Every structure is written in C-alpha cells, then in structure tokens.
Amino acid sequence: MELRAEFTTEPFRGEGEPPEHAVRAREAATEAGLTVDFGPLGTTASGEADALLGALPAIARAALDGGATRLTLQLSTGDTKPIPEPAPQLERLIREVEAQLGAPLAELDRAGKQRAVRLLEERGAFAMRKAVVTIASALGVTRFTVYNYLNRSH
Structure with a gap:
C-alpha cells in the first residue's frame, strides 16, 4: 500500500x-x-x-x-476522496493552460507545473469553488503541493 x-x-x-x-x-x-x-x-x-x-x-x-x-x-x-466534477469554467481554464503549455498538466515537469499554477492563478481559477482539489488532481500532485506552488508565486 x-x-x-x-x-x-x-x-x-x-x-x-x-x-x-x-x-x-x-x-x-x-x-x-x-x-x-x-x-x-x-x-x-x-x-x-x-x-x-x-x-x-x-x-x-x-x-x-x-x-x-x-x-x-x-x-x-493512495485511496483519497473522489475529486468533485470541476465547474465548466475551471475545466475551460485548465484546458487553456494545457494548450498554452503544450501538454496535459500531469505530464509537465515540476517547473511546468509551477508555471501552470501561476497561469491559473492569474486567470482567477483559485477563486472558484474546489479549485485547489481539482487543479491538484489535474496536475497529479497533492493539494499541499499546489499551496506550495502558490506560495512560491508570491
């Protein structure tokens, strides 16, 4: 396990x-x-x-x-709570950032994931409900890691 x-x-x-x-x-x-x-x-x-x-x-x-x-x-x-279905606006923002960076978020290296978090923050993604959980899932990292990335961008 x-x-x-x-x-x-x-x-x-x-x-x-x-x-x-x-x-x-x-x-x-x-x-x-x-x-x-x-x-x-x-x-x-x-x-x-x-x-x-x-x-x-x-x-x-x-x-x-x-x-x-x-x-x-x-x-x-490894058995965590199910990820809620993302809001359509959040899903759209994630897809836009993936297109901009040229790969699914989960396939990016660490620096790319940090950049994706910055881009999502600039676009207001983190103001949406359950954004951190959804973005962490898309990145393939923990919520904790997303908060670390957000802290680095300030």
Missing part, C-alpha cells in the same frame, strides 16, 4: 533559505528512499507504507534536532 505524509515544521521563516529543521526533515525522508516534494510551507513524502511508517521517527528526530518547535503530520493512503 502506498502512503503519503504531509508535514510542516515550525517555526516558519518568510523569505530566504529554508530553516535547518525543515532541511533536516527533508533529508531524513530522502535518505529513507521516499519520494519527496519540498516547499516553503512544508514537505510531502510518499512511498510504500512500511518504508514511510518506518521513516517517520527519523524524520521527526531530524526536525527536532534541527531546532523545530512543532511538527505537524498528516498521513493518507
């Missing part, structure tokens, strides 16, 4: 280099062989259940040893 852990470490820092506790937590997840997406608001690590569950103590220890005062964790399986 595939699991996903979304975690944040505090204290947060605004601009500049990520805090040591966040870097150490990311490194612990990477060393455990997990797939890691690191962003300014937190980290997503995914992998086989045994590997991910086995890595959690090392991730927590690394964050705390790096100066974290809090670690917030959310675990989920």
